[in-house]
Amino acid sequence: MRTPDVKALVSAVGVLVVVAAAALVWHNLPTPTDLYGPFEVRGRAGEAVQGRAISATVTSVRIAPRVNSVQAAGNWVVIDTTLEAIRSTELPRADLVAGPNTYAASDRFSLDTLGDEISPGIAQRGSWVFDVAPALVEAGSSAPLLLRIWAGSDILDSRLVIDIPADDPRIARTEDVDLAERTESAR
Amino acid sequence: MMRISARWQRNLIGVVVVACVVAAYTVIDFGPSWSAYRNTQTPQLVVPAGESGTADGQTWRLESIRHQNRSPYSFGPPLPDGTVLTVIVVDWSGTPLPGLCTAVLTDGERRWDAERVGGFSPIPTEGMKSLCDAPGRIQFGFVLPSDAVPTALDVTHDDEITVRLLL
Amino acid sequence: MDPQPGTQTAATRRPSRVGQWLAQRRVSQWWKAGLAAVLAIAALFGGLDRVDNTATPFAPGEEFSDGQFLLTVDRARLVEELRGGGRVVGRETPGRSYLGVVATLRNDGTTPGRLRNELDLRGVPDDMFYGVFRLRDGSPIPALGPGLTEELVFAWQVPAGALRQGSAITIRVWKKSLKQLMVTYGGKEWLDSLTDYGVTELVVGAPSP
Numbered sequence: 001m002r003t004p005d006v007k008a009l010v011s012a013v014g015v016l017v018v019v020a021a022a023a024l025v026w027h028n029l030p031t032p033t034d035l036y037g038p039f040e041v042r043g044r045a046g047e048a049v050q051g052r053a054i055s056a057t058v059t060s061v062r063i064a065p066r067v068n069s070v071q072a073a074g075n076w077v078v079i080d081t082t083l084e085a086i087r088s089t090e091l092p093r094a095d096l097v098a099g100p101n102t103y104a105a106s107d108r109f110s111l112d113t114l115g116d117e118i119s120p121g122i123a124q125r126g127s128w129v130f131d132v133a134p135a136l137v138e139a140g141s142s143a144p145l146l147l148r149i150w151a152g153s154d155i156l157d158s159r160l161v162i163d164i165p166a167d168d169p170r171i172a173r174t175e176d177v178d179l180a181e182r183t184e185s186a187r
Numbered sequence: 188m189m190r191i192s193a194r195w196q197r198n199l200i201g202v203v204v205v206a207c208v209v210a211a212y213t214v215i216d217f218g219p220s221w222s223a224y225r226n227t228q229t230p231q232l233v234v235p236a237g238e239s240g241t242a243d244g245q246t247w248r249l250e251s252i253r254h255q256n257r258s259p260y261s262f263g264p265p266l267p268d269g270t271v272l273t274v275i276v277v278d279w280s281g282t283p284l285p286g287l288c289t290a291v292l293t294d295g296e297r298r299w300d301a302e303r304v305g306g307f308s309p310i311p312t313e314g315m316k317s318l319c320d321a322p323g324r325i326q327f328g329f330v331l332p333s334d335a336v337p338t339a340l341d342v343t344h345d346d347e348i349t350v351r352l353l354l
Numbered sequence: 355m356d357p358q359p360g361t362q363t364a365a366t367r368r369p370s371r372v373g374q375w376l377a378q379r380r381v382s383q384w385w386k387a388g389l390a391a392v393l394a395i396a397a398l399f400g401g402l403d404r405v406d407n408t409a410t411p412f413a414p415g416e417e418f419s420d421g422q423f424l425l426t427v428d429r430a431r432l433v434e435e436l437r438g439g440g441r442v443v444g445r446e447t448p449g450r451s452y453l454g455v456v457a458t459l460r461n462d463g464t465t466p467g468r469l470r471n472e473l474d475l476r477g478v479p480d481d482m483f484y485g486v487f488r489l490r491d492g493s494p495i496p497a498l499g500p501g502l503t504e505e506l507v508f509a510w511q512v513p514a515g516a517l518r519q520g521s522a523i524t525i526r527v528w529k530k531s532l533k534q535l536m537v538t539y540g541g542k543e544w545l546d547s548l549t550d551y552g553v554t555e556l557v558v559g560a561p562s563p
Contacts, residue, residue, distance in 0.1 A: 005375070023398035032539045071490070073502040088291075089300035101464045108493065120297035121332030122267055133501025155539060180441035186269030186332035 011041055038150060038159035045147075045168055051158025051183050053090050053151040054118070057082045058162050059125075059170070061145075063137050065070070066176045067129060070108060074133045079147055083123045085118040090151035092118055094128050098136040099143030112179045126182035139173065142166060205280035212293045236353045242353035245281030249340065249352045250324065252276075256333070259309035266330065272307055273329045275340055276315065277352065288319040290327040292337045299335075302328040365480065407549040409526075415483045415563030418552045421530040422463045422497075428456040428563070430556040432517055436484070436509055438492020444484060444509060453478070453510045453517060455525065455556065456489060460503040463532070463544060468497050473508045473525040474551075478516055484509040519559040527552040 043049030045058040062078040065071060083092055092114060093127045105113065106129045114126040128147070136143045145164040150157060166170070191199070232247070234240030239248035258266045266272055272348045273292065290301040301310040304317070308328030311317050319325045319342060331337065340352045361394040396402060412418040414427050436444030436452045444452050453475075461467045469486040488495050489505040498504055517523065532542045 019395060019398070023395075026399055029536065031534055031536065033541055033543075036539055074499070075506045087296065088298040102466070103499050104466045104497065107496070117300065119299050119330065121335055122270060122330065131499050131502060133499070136501065184267035184270075186267060186334075 013023045020068075037156045038154035038157055040161050041158050042161045042163065045162060045164045045170055049109065049160045049162050050086065051150075051160050053086055053088070054092055054149060054160065055084045055086055056149050056160050056162065058147060058164065061164055061168070062174060062177045063171065064174045064177045068109065068179050069176065071129045074131055075137050076106075076177065077130045077132050077145070078127050078179065079112065079130075079136055080125070080127045080180075081114060081147070081149075082123055083114060083118050083149075084123045085120045085151075087120060089117055089119045091115075092149055092151055093154075094147060094149045096128075096130045096132065097144075097146040097148060098130075098132050099141075101133065101136065103130045103132055105129065109179055112181055114182065122184050122186045123181065124184045127179055129179070140166075222345060227343075228348075230341060230348040230351035232271045234350060234352045240350065240352075241281075242350070243281075245279060245284075245350070247277065247279045247342070247352060249354070250276040250278045252354060258307055260307075265308060269333055270330050271333045271335075273331055273337065274309060275329070276326050277319070277325045277327065277340070277342070278323075279319070279325070279342075283321055284344045284349060287341065288344050288346070290319065290325075291341045291343060292327075292329045292331065293339050293341060294335050294337050295339075296313045297335070298341075299329050299331055299337075302330060306330075372538045410550075410552045412552050412554050413563070414554060414556055418527060418554075419462065420472075420525070420527050420552065421532075422461065422467050424460045424462055425527065426458045427525065427554055427556065428458065428474075429457045429560065430523055430550065432512075432519065432558050433520075435488075438487050438489070438507065441492060443487055443492050443494075444511075447511070449514050450511045451514055451517070452484065453481070453512050453523070453558070455508045455523075456562075457507045457508065458503065459498055461498045461500045463556075464500050465542075465544075466497040466499050467544065469495060469506070469508075471546075472527065474528060475510055476524040476526055478512050478523060480513050480516070482511045484511050517558055521558045522555050523558060525554050525556065527554075 041049060041051045045061065048055050050055045050056075058079055058081050060080045062076075062080070063077050064078070065076060067076045077096065077098075079096070094105055094114070096105075105115065109129055112126065114124065114128050116124070118124050135141065137145070143166070145166070147160075147162045147164060149160040149162070197285055232240050232242035232245075234249070236249070239246055241247075252273065255272050255274070256266065256270075257272075258264070259272070275290075275292070277290075291297045292301070305329055306328065308317060308326070311326045315324045315326045316325055319327075327340070329337075338354055340354065341348045342350050342352070371560050393402070410418070412427075414429065416534060417424055419425075431454045435442060435446040436454065455473060455475075457473065459469070459472070459481050469504075470483065475481055476485075486495055487493065487507045487509065490506050495504065495506065498506075528546040529552070530544040530546055533545045534542050
């Protein structure tokens with residue numbers, strides 16, 4: 001009886017295992033967000049949420065079909081926020097997660113909305129305005145609202161995630177919102 | 188003690204060669220990024236208060252520093268409540284460096300970027316400029332909370348600290 | 355198969371035993387096995403994915419989905435000066451006219467969708483994309499949020515004689531799929547298909563369907 005050639009067999013099996021493992025890894029590679037994504041800092045509206053570079057407090061939320069007499073495609077969500085830089089001058093950026101959707105801040109009110117530089121020791125009060133699909137923000141909707149704020153690029157940096165519960169008393173619904181000017185003051 | 192067989196001696200030499208190559212590659216590939224990061228944390232040159240300093244073909248000197256609590260402009264918004272406008276003039280000569288040149292004021296812990304065009308920095312008078320990319324007398328304006336005590340002015344190129352002028 | 359004469363001892367001659375075993379097999383079989391192995395390995399790494407190549411015609415007034423947006427192309431107009439919301443959006447330029455295509459778009463995705471390259475104007479020589487504007491107030495709109503519907507005007511600048519009332523223009527809407535970015539930093543992005551698109555023809559100046 002010819003004895004099986006164990007070494008060659010093991011080699012062949014080894015090759016198969018390595019190729020199969022390589023294919024499995026290739027189909028399950030980590031995404032760039034897994035590798036370089038931001039570190040989330042969670043908080044709620046009404047409290048100061050502090051990351052590495054920025055501290056933010058959501059003071060009120062106003063939902064209306066018109067802001068400064070400009071009609072939205074859906075409904076405007078105006079989030080009044082107080083921002084402060086912690087250690088150095090930063091450029092804050094924000095987006096809004098409403099239910100399954102993510103919304104970018106509107107560019108139509110740029111002189112009155114947040115997004116200008118913030119510096120340490122000087123609090124900036126203003127609003128971020130988002131045009132959101134009405135079904136997600138109507139009274140009684142259970143879709144969670146999350147305001148996300150970060151400084152500059154969010155690669156490997158903090159990202160504040162501020163939860164605005166649907167039944168929060170800070171939410172006001174009106175027909176028209178007048179955007180207040182952005183202001184700064186040192187405490 | 189067992190004598191290492193010839194085959195394992197070759198393997199050992201191979202491992203050493205590979206380790207050296209990997210180390211050399213790491214240093215060559217990662218070195219510039221690492222030193223660029225270090226330069227954003229530690230200044231290349233520190234100039235004590237009241238003196239001038241020279242390094243790398245450049246000479247830096249702090250000329251003047253003044254504070255005011257109202258906007259230099261009669262139009263536009265007022266200075267934010269509780270803040271002070273600090274105006275610093277720096278005199279430098281030598282060879283310009285590449286990169287975006289700006290200034291940062293620090294109190295040892297916090298750092299404030301210089302006001303940009305359209306901010307609260309006063310319009311430079313005759314003989315002064317607001318951009319530090321070329322030699323001359325440069326004026327920087329900073330809006331600080333009134334309780335901040337600045338201790339140094341950093342001039343940066345692409346965020347790397349070129350010179351720290353102690354106040 | 356014939357039994358091999360002269361069997362060797364295991365310690366010194368193992369490779370040739372395998373060699374003899376291989377040689378026993380008919381050579382013509384091995385290239386088939388090799389080919390099958392190469393194809394199998396290529397398939398494991400995605401080398402055999404299908405490549406579509408289809409053009410889907412749709413008519414003005416008919417809804418068409420490109421995966422991200424649901425759009426309805428309405429009409430095309432040729433104007434010398436682009437006006438919207440009661441003010442001038444594009445000034446009159448000598449030698450050039452504005453081609454405006456009115457379309458209603460709904461973003462069916464979950465992230466804001468960029469509009470600049472949504473309509474691909476074909477066959478008009480020397481055309482230059484001018485911008486996308488809201489029909490209702492003439493404001494420029496770079497992106498449409500998810501779940502929102504807007505009536506939009508896509509505008510191009512075209513040479514003065516290139517088009518006139520009654521000319522037909524062709525517009526392609528490339529199909530998109532949501533892909534995870536793997537090389538550049540980012541999440542999932544809507545990427546244009548390289549081969550799939552919808553195509554429609556509009557007559558400049560024709561009334562809405």
